[in-house]
Amino acid sequence: MKIWKLNKDNLIVRLFLSYLILLALFLLFSLCLASYVLHSETKLFLINSANDVTKLLKDDIELFLLSQAETYLEEAKSILENYPYLLGFTIYDNKFSKIVSHKRKNYQEPKISKFSNNLIFEDPKQGKIYSKLEKIEINLNDVTKQKKLLGYFRVDISYDYFEKPKKHLFLTETVAYLMFALVAAIISYYFSSKLSKPINILISSADKIKDGELNIQIKEKTGIREFDKLIEAFNAMTVALQESHKRLKESHEHLRIVAEFTADWEYWQAPDGSFLYISPSCEQITGYPVESFQKDPSLYERIIHPEDLPTWRQHHEEAHEKQQSHQEIEFRIVTAQGKTKWLSHVCNPVYSNDGRFMGIRGSNRDITYRKELEEHIFQAQKMESIARLAGGVAHDLNNLMAAIIGQTELLCYSSGDDTMECQRAKKILNIARKASALAEQLLNYARGGSFKPEKINLNKIVEETVSLQETSLSPDIKLKLDLSPDLWPIYGDPHQLSQVIMNLTMNASEAISGEGCIHIETRNVTLKAVLESIPPGKYVVLKVRDTGAGMDKETISKIFEPFFSTKEFGRGLGLAAVFGIVKTHRGHIRVYSEVGKGTLFEIFIPAYREEDESADK
């Protein structure tokens, strides 16, 4: 039973079992049919034989009854000898009185109280006996059909005589059938095994393919043409599958490379809003892992900057509900780190081959840098125009002041030093000189002033400038220097660079209210790629960091403009001059500031190159 349970799904068992069931059913059917046929045939044979023997006897008995000639009785007796199934016969007269009875040796005539025709009765000793009663009549007149009853005769026939050989035949056939069935079962089992072997091989091979082992080839030959062809087809299929899988893998790899190695945040959003695909760069742009969007699609909307949300919603509605391709839009998001990033968004509805709407295929590109660059360019252009304007004004003002100073000095000289006029002229001269200095500063901003470059070490200039300024700084402000000992030399004007350091230090000290710290640092930096519009190359970087009040973005965007100042009595020319001097030195300024935390100025000045000096000369 255990084996049966284990193997009931086995093909061999199933085939074999099916065969046995069919065999059993056929055997049962055959037995029933054979039994029915045996009985019917036996009865038919019996009745036919009884009719035959009756017909044979009837003539003799009729003649016997007519002529009383014993010859006919003897002939009838001889019939009994010739027909072994005839057990005996009895002749009755027309009053049913027995005239003569002749029976086979050992046959005992049955005791029948009331005789009826075609009777089958069973005698315990003699078996089944069939009795047939025949009436003997003669035609007295052929015309009137008048008949005369001469008598009767009864024949007793052995039923077993007919049944036994058939039973024997039936038994022989059954035994032969069972033997054939046994042989057939063995053959069936053999062929079932032979059939199941290639199927099992195919199944195990299919399982291996399912597990990813595509390079499988079946080497076995079954000897059955159909199975061998099936195995050949299977092998061809695995080869085709390998090719197909290879192409699919390549295609998938191409798609993966395209999707995953793009800086853009690509996605495919289903009509129900869920994300079918999100490229890995999403995390790089938003700071949120891909799974966060897949688990919660509404996160997409939540990270959009509140000011840009209406624009985005309108766009999203048109794309999803109206399925319209739309113009590119730009909006801001707030990343997981809290930073604001600009994204350029474009999306299109996608459709299946049968025209079914499959959702939205969208692409978000991080354009924050571009935006900043644009801002920077805009700022630079603005500074350039201001510088040009300031330069023109300062030049004219300087000329005018030169005339005023000259006339004032002449006036004082002509009127004498002690005169009231001279005193007043000196006051005018003093104011005019201040105005001239202002104009000079404006020129520094616009043109960098008088630029006298030489090969210098920035550390030395920092140290000299700081030593001059230390006394003017508030005692609550600590000044820290972190100067790189092997700083590369630069090609610059020491005076102007000293003014830069002085202006930045002064601004830093003014930004600090109470205690604070100013940190001045020099470093060698080699840029291998463009960094915020700074071309690659060797630079000496001057960093001035303070722990002051810091600035907001709007303030930062204006600090290098001339006459812009956050201080009550500031002239707004210090940082403008710094900007102008750095530009004169082909340098770059970067500003980082956070309100309440402080400000960092980074000044990149190209390291010294001999060709710069020779070109200058």
Added chain:
Amino acid sequence: MKVFFFILIAIIFAPLEASCAHILLVYRNDIKAYQRLVNQVKMMGKFDLLECQLNNSCSIKNNSFDFIVAFGDSAAKYSHQFKKPLIAFFISDYSLAYKCSSQRCLYYFLFPNAKQVLTKLSEILPTKTRIAILCSANSLSWISQPLKGFPFEITVETISSSEILSNLRKIFRKNYQIIVLAPDLLFLQKKVLREIIKLSYTSKKLVVGFSSQMLELGLPLVITYDYEQIYSLIPKAIENFEKQKYISFPISIFINKKVIKGFPINFDEQ
């Protein structure tokens, strides 16, 4: 003296010479009755016998016999070739009598002829009995002599083998009282004879058979030779043939007394 001796020798040998006639016996060895008769002839010791068994080798090289004794139709036919005096017994083919090749042939038929039968019937039957003689074309010669002088109404019914049963029924429906069967193989056919017997009993018409076996088969009346007497008479008939004498065989009436009473005919009790 020489003449005396000659005469004496002639007297001594003459009877011997006369008693030892040469006879050719022709018969079929497979028939027991013929064997019995041949043995009887041999037992007589009066003839110098030459045998010809038709079913065995029979080569007669010389005609040194005096006459031929034949048993049966085939033996008689065979004997005609020798053109010797012939005495034939148990002849059923009545036409053989016309084919005798010798100046002297004597045929003893197997069954009595029609005249003999009717003569015998006239001994027991009342006059004016309506009698039909049933024969076929083969047995028509049985009625060789004119059937006149009998006190019966005699009709000859010829029947052929085709549709014999239905023809028999037609004949039996006719107004005959007695039907006499001519000796014919046709009537010895089991099927035909049985039908005749049945018709005899059902139509209550007395059928007269020609063979004693017919009595055993149920016919109520048979007129034929008593063959046991014939067996004893045959040697005498052969002796008489040599002496050119003829003896007649006695004819008997065989009656099935159990059934004869069922027929509506009055017999002479004696």
